[in-house]
Amino acid sequence: MTVSSGALANLSTVLRWSAWLLLLLGVLLSVGAHIRLSSEAPQAAPAPAKAAPTSGEAVGPGGFAALYVAAYVEAGRGTEASLARYFPNMRNISLEAKAGAQQAHQLAAVRVEHVSPGYWSVTVAARVTASPSTEKDDDEEPAKNNDDTEQAGQVLRYFQVPVRSAEGDDGFVATTLPAEVGAPEVGDSVELDYGSPVPGDAKDETAATVARFFSAYLAGAGELDRYLAPRTALRPVSPAPYTQVEVAQLAELGGDYRRNLPASEGARRQLLVDLWAAAPDRQLRPLTYALTLTARDGRWEIAAVNAAPVLTKEK
Template structure:
């Protein structure tokens, strides 16, 4: 087939206009996309969440006093500012001791007394050890005498008066006062009967022993000893290799061996254990338990938070 020169010219014109049209369309689409993206707010990387520092209100008077005593024991000449955040009047006091000469460990608020509304007296126990540099000026004889004491530390007690502040925080009203150990309280009476030794022939003792073997020593499945709707996970990693029931007592009466497990029956026991650690050292442990009966057997319904105290008469 023969194509005339006029037809070729017309085809060339159509192709040239088509190319220009495609080019113009591409420019318009690019501009539209740019305008659309520009109208959207810029994307920024999310700021990592930062943990808020614990407030004095969350710490409480006892916790605040512990922090204060820890800073007080280690403070010295030139570090008075470290105490000003606990005791505002510290700005007017100078210390003479060498900073860091002593260190406090194992601090705990052992007594909190209400003096008045918003005012407390807190007694803090702290194990105080001397730093090696603090003994540089002592004689060899004195160093030898105090070396063992310095290495293990001495348990000392500090009384701290605290008041609440306008910002729901706390402030000390004076420097700590060193005091003697608080008096030990009277013996606590529990509302359980006379303890009896654990007996392997007692089915209840056998259940309790197997339960604690699973709970503390990782021996067997724990769920098989739990009552329905009782959720409890074993201690992990298992701290002991063997558990034995030493003795047990029953709430509101004497413990009865091989008590029939009538459906719906309930028992509350105080159980003393011997638990053997991997190094074969035995540790005594005491648990308050609630047992319930189902299908002719006793099951663990709860590890109680605390044993039952004798009611005051």
């Protein structure tokens, strides 16, 4: 079949216009899609799941439980509402004890055990004191003998409180009334990674430097900065709680303490220092500090008062 040149020209024109139409259609579709996506509100990425808090992170539950136990010890007939803010179900419970018959002092969370996400068991220690006796109502029954009273003296008692996060993580609530429990077991003794201690000696330059440092730090004797290494920021205790400080003994990390050790430039020492500090009333109080010392210009300087002494590594 023979095709004329005119037909070929017409076909070429149709194909050319079709290509342009397809190109224009693609651009319009792309712009429309962009406008549609831009008008839609972006969806936030899902929040990562919260890790279950450990007992060491549960400072909030511990403080809440201490407040709850304080209110519980002092509550009685007619003051039930004071506990409802901690234990909502308290609205359905009536108390029989006399309000204010006991008071709680020196409360502290001594154990916080993680039960499940957002749920803890808190053991609170409290020194409980019986209020001074008043005239008893004739219709009141005599109180039962209890060793815990110890003639109205302070008694250290322990209460276990279940605490969970409130809805929306807005505070905490107790799930029951407190349960009185026995004292927690005393932990095993710990071993520190320091050598044998030696008595403080004024003829030992390191011990003398440490003594002068603590005299400035705790007793306000002299300028503190003169004993500090560069870039060590430390302020003296103010007001000074002691009038005199004496180094009782020193121990060195990883080995026996060495007297008059030369202060080689850049050398470091980590010491455990036991002090006797005299208060204004002349009462002596023992104190223990972990220190880091560095050598500069032929002398030892205090680089840090460490947060805690170094423990012996388990083998």
